[in-house]
Amino acid sequence: MRSAVVAALALGLLGACSAGTEPQTGDPAQATAAETPTMLASAPVDLAAAEPPECLSDGIAYATVGQDAGATTVAWAGAGDRGVLFAPQENGDVCQWSAEVARLAGAGYLVATYDWGASGQAGFQAALDVLKATGADRVAFVGASAGGTLAAGLADDLSAVAVVALSPPAQYGDVDARVEANQFTGPLQVFSSTDDPQVPAADSALVVRNDKTSIVTEVSGTAHGIEFMAPDGYHAEHVRGTIDTALSQGFGEG
Incomplete structure (x- = not known):
């Protein structure tokens, strides 16, 4: 089945018009990605089919986006105009969020994550480009650690509708997620641990606005x-x- 998914992706990249399937029904905890991933009738981003890792469920597309040193690999599944971008931890890969990609694709979202690669920020943008190319016109960001910093720190500039960040450093590289450095006003949820050995809870707390949606x-x-x-x-x-x-x-559903 996995080789068939790769073959289907390759056809989609060559121009075959293949639409995403409808979301599955039933227990969301048991949902997997749609059997056929959302394809690109034509590629507005530079994609090349890649062999997916075993952690990805059947039906999750996987491709290299970009070229040379700037290339990264993106996994995506689902359909619709509501996109969700999952950012991994620094040096993490698509396996970190693979279960959530399958779960939310089964719940009716268009979902993507990526391998950190040479640049987490470049990978973040690549995943966002894939989501927009496959039909998302609104996107929410979810990230872990440095990926959480990207999710919160880029939310305003990239017009996210909601953010969830797990243990985000307040700053990562040139991305500043501190509340005073951003104008993002959408739902913003941050999780931290009292004894986190990598990012102090007090540092993560600098990201939130301290209002009823942050x-x-x-x-x-x-x-x-x-x-x-x-x-x-x-x-x-x-x-x-x-x-x-x-x-x-974030998507105005509740």
Whole structure:
């Protein structure tokens, strides 16, 4: 099945008109990506089909975006005009968010994530380009650690509708996610741990606005970034519910 997905993607990149399937129904926790990923009738971004890693469910497209040193790999699935971009931790890959890509594609969103590659910010933009090329006209950002900084720090400039950030440093490289440096006014949820050994909770707290739609949730323990989403993690369901609520608010559904 996986080789068939790669072949289908290659055909889509060559110009075959293949539409995304309808979202699955049933228990969202059991939902997987649609059997046929959303394809590009023509490629407004530079794409080349790639062999997907085993962590990706059947039906999730995977391609190299860009060329040479600026190239990164992007995974995406689903259909529709509501996009969700998942940013991994520094040096992370598409496997970090693969379960959420499948879950939210099954829930009716167009979803993408990417391998960090040489530049996390370039990968972020590449994933956003793919989402917009495949039909998203509104996009929410979710990120872990440095990916959370990108999600929050770029939200205003890139017109995000909502942001969820797990253990974000207030600044990463030239991206400043501190509230005083941004004009983003949409739903903004930040998670942090009291004893995070990598990013102090006080640093992550600098990202939030402290109003009713901008909230920091500090929990006990040492969980950092994507560790909040560990299958056996104590906070995974809370974070997942927060993501769903932020998406609903950002897209004007609740």
